[in-house]
Amino acid sequence: MTHDAPEHDDLDTTGDADPLLSACLDDALGPYLGALSPDEVDDYRRFLTIFITTHPAAAPLHDRLRARPPLLSDSGVVAREGADDTAADGAAADDTAADGAAAEPGDGTFGGWR
Numbered sequence: 001m002t003h004d005a006p007e008h009d010d011l012d013t014t015g016d017a018d019p020l021l022s023a024c025l026d027d028a029l030g031p032y033l034g035a036l037s038p039d040e041v042d043d044y045r046r047f048l049t050i051f052i053t054t055h056p057a058a059a060p061l062h063d064r065l066r067a068r069p070p071l072l073s074d075s076g077v078v079a080r081e082g083a084d085d086t087a088a089d090g091a092a093a094d095d096t097a098a099d100g101a102a103a104e105p106g107d108g109t110f111g112g113w114r
Contacts, residue, residue, distance in 0.1 A: 020066055021052060 025045055033041060052058050069078075 018066070021049060021062070024052060025049065 025048055028048060029036075029041055029044055032044075036044070052062050
């Protein structure tokens with residue numbers, strides 16, 4: 001990317017490393033690492049950093065992802081803000097019941113997942 005955006009030159013993209021942002025950038029740019037020059041990768045990395053952190057549609061999503069707790073090592077029910085606790089208990093009971101039942105051919109599931 002060769003477009004220079006002087007209005008964003010004051011944004012510090014080298015400050016505190018954001019692991020979530022780094023993971024997003026690595027996922028987005030990974031397929032293109034062999035096709036782009038290192039300078040082009042750096043340009044796209046700067047552009048995507050500015051886009052994700054300042055765009056009116058992307059910035060709130062990024063902020064919500066950053067506010068989430070880190071990934072859990074175990075699967076299970078995770079409480080969501082504003083959700084009813086009884087609904088989570090019911091979902092956990094449904095998951096337990098579904099684990100014991102095998103998927104029947106033609107039941108509309110993929111790989112036995114319900």
